[in-house]
Every structure is written in structure tokens, then in C-alpha cells.
Amino acid sequence: DAGVTQSPTHLIKTRGQQVTLRCSPKSGHDTVSWYQQALGQGPQFIFQYYEEEERQRGNFPDRFSGHQFPNYSSELNVNALLLGDSALYLCASSPGGGSYGYTFGSGTRLTVV
Amino acid sequence: DQQVKQNSPSLSVQEGRISILNCDYTNSMFDYFLWYKKYPAEGPTFLISISSIKDKNEDGRFTVFLNKSAKHLSLHIVPSQPGDSAVYFCAAMYSGNTPLVFGKGTRLSVIA
Numbered sequence: 001d002a003g004v005t006q007s008p009t010h011l012i013k014t015r016g017q018q019v020t021l022r023c024s025p026k027s028g029h030d031t032v033s034w035y036q037q038a039l040g041q042g043p044q045f046i047f048q049y050y051e052e053e054e055r056q057r058g059n060f061p062d063r064f065s066g067h068q069f070p071n072y073s074s075e076l077n078v079n080a081l082l083l084g085d086s087a088l089y090l091c092a093s094s095p096g097g098g099s100y101g102y103t104f105g106s107g108t109r110l111t112v113v
Numbered sequence: 114d115q116q117v118k119q120n121s122p123s124l125s126v127q128e129g130r131i132s133i134l135n136c137d138y139t140n141s142m143f144d145y146f147l148w149y150k151k152y153p154a155e156g157p158t159f160l161i162s163i164s165s166i167k168d169k170n171e172d173g174r175f176t177v178f179l180n181k182s183a184k185h186l187s188l189h190i191v192p193s194q195p196g197d198s199a200v201y202f203c204a205a206m207y208s209g210n211t212p213l214v215f216g217k218g219t220r221l222s223v224i225a
Contacts, residue, residue: 004156031210042117042202042215043157056212090156092213099209100145104156 002027004105006091012111013081021076021108025093029103031055032074034066035090037107043090049074050096078110086112116140117205119216128225132190136203136216139184143205147213148177148188151200160201161188193223 005024013019025032031050035043045058049068068074072093078085088109092102118137126132136146144165149157163170163177163186170177176189190197200220204213 033212035213040217042119042204042217043213045212045214048210048212050210058212092156094210096210100147100162100206102159102213104149104158106154106156 004029004091004093004103006089006105006108008108009106010109010111012113015081015083015112017081018077018079019081019110021078021089021091021110023074023076023091023093023105025072025074025091026103028095029093030072030096031094031099032068032072033092033094033102034074034076035092036060037088037090039087046076081112083112086110115216116143117203117214117216119203119219121219122217123220123222125222125224126193128195128223129192132188132193132197132221132223134188134190134201134203134219134221136186136188137184138186138205140205141181141184142207143214144208145206146177146179146186147204147206148175149202149204149215150197151202151218157202190221193221195223195225197221198223 033048034046037043047057052068063079088107090107091105147162148160151157200218203216
């Protein structure tokens with residue numbers, strides 16, 4: 001049973017560019033959440049998608065946007081990249097309906113130069 | 114304004130002894146608490162959790178204690194093994210499918 005898969009594993013972008021990260025949830029999960037983990041910090045919640053809509057959002061600027069597809073997979077887009085956007089981006093999936101069971105992917109390491 | 118705090122960045126314990134990792138929180142509306150373990154180049158892996166209506170939960174070598182009046186929880190690992198060496202994150206939730214609020218993590222090193 002495949003868990004949460006994220007692509008790419010690593011990415012290097014230049015300041016001002018745009019980036020798209022991808023996530024496929026665990027089989028049976030329909031809710032996808034994205035987190036940013038900066039160096040030395042705990043993961044910070046970006047937003048959550050359910051039924052192809054953004055259901056909840058953390059304290060991140062509009063440069064961060066997302067999408068969920070009918071097959072429950074999701075994308076995270078970041079525009080106008082800043083050096084401070086360099087971080088590990090984690091995708092977590094869960095079954096809907098008030099679940100406490102989040103499963104995380106291995107993350108995408110984004111470096112902005 | 115950190116709602117979940119892990120005040121010890123690192124902890125070193127000898128193999129076979131007890132590891133105690135601590136976590137404090139500020140928001141009494143948190144309903145559920147979880148511990149995740151993270152190895153380098155991997156995502157966080159769920160370890161153990163506890164509901165706010167309980168004060169203790171055990172799973173094999175791992176026990177989590179919750180003191181609601183002190184807004185404090187701790188993770189006990191007995192006996193500690195070298196494979197337990199990882200970063201441990203404490204996290205809290207308001208209710209099901211609400212975002213996880215993480216602490217900064219504690220790096221545990223178990224020395225053989």
C-alpha cells in the first residue's frame with residue numbers, strides 16, 4: 001500500500017521564479033494538507049484541501065496557492081520566490097470526516113538561490 | 114507566539130535507559146496531542162497520541178503522559194535503543210482534520 005508520495009525530491013530555483021510541488025495522497029485518503037518546515041523549526045501549516053477546495057489556511061501570503069484534483073492529488077504553487085522560501089515542504093493526507101490520522105510524505109527540499 | 118513548545122533542542126541518553134521528552138502548550142482548546150518521529154530525508158512518522166480526556170497512553174516501549182492543569186505532556190521511551198535516535202516533534206490539534214500545530218522538535222541521541 002503506497003503511502004504519500006511527493007515530487008520532486010529536491011529542487012533549486014532562482015529568486016523571483018515560480019515553483020510547483022506535487023503530492024499523491026495515501027490510498028483511501030481524500031484530504032491533503034501542506035506544511036513548510038524551515039531549518040531548525042517544526043512544520044508550519046500552509047493550507048488544507050478537501051473536495052477540491054481550500055478548507056483551511058495558515059498564516060502564509062497569497063504567493064502560496066494550491067489545487068486539488070478529482071483523484072485527490074494536490075499541487076502547491078509558490079510565486080515570486082524569496083530566499084526565505086527555502087525549506088522542506090511536506091504533504092500530509094488523511095481520511096475525511098474528522099480524522100486524527102495524518103500520514104506524511106518524505107517532502108520536497110526547495111532551495112531558492 | 115508559539116502555542117506548542119519543546120524547550121530542549123537535544124537530549125542524549127544511554128542505550129537501555131529511559132528517554133523523557135517534554136512538551137508544553139498554551140492553548141487549552143487543544144483536544145488531541147501527538148508525537149511524531151523524524152529521520153533525516155524522511156517525513157514525520159506518527160508515534161503515539163493522546164486525547165485530552167486521558168492522562169496516559171501506552172504503546173509498547175512508548176508512553177505519553179498528559180497533565181492538563183499544567184498544559185504539559187511528556188513522552189517516555191523505555192528502554193531506549195540506538196534506532197530511536199531521531200528528531201521528535203510534539204503536535205496538537207483542536208479537533209479532527211484541523212491543522213497540526215508543531216513544536217520545534219527535540220533531537221534524541223541514544224548512545225550504545
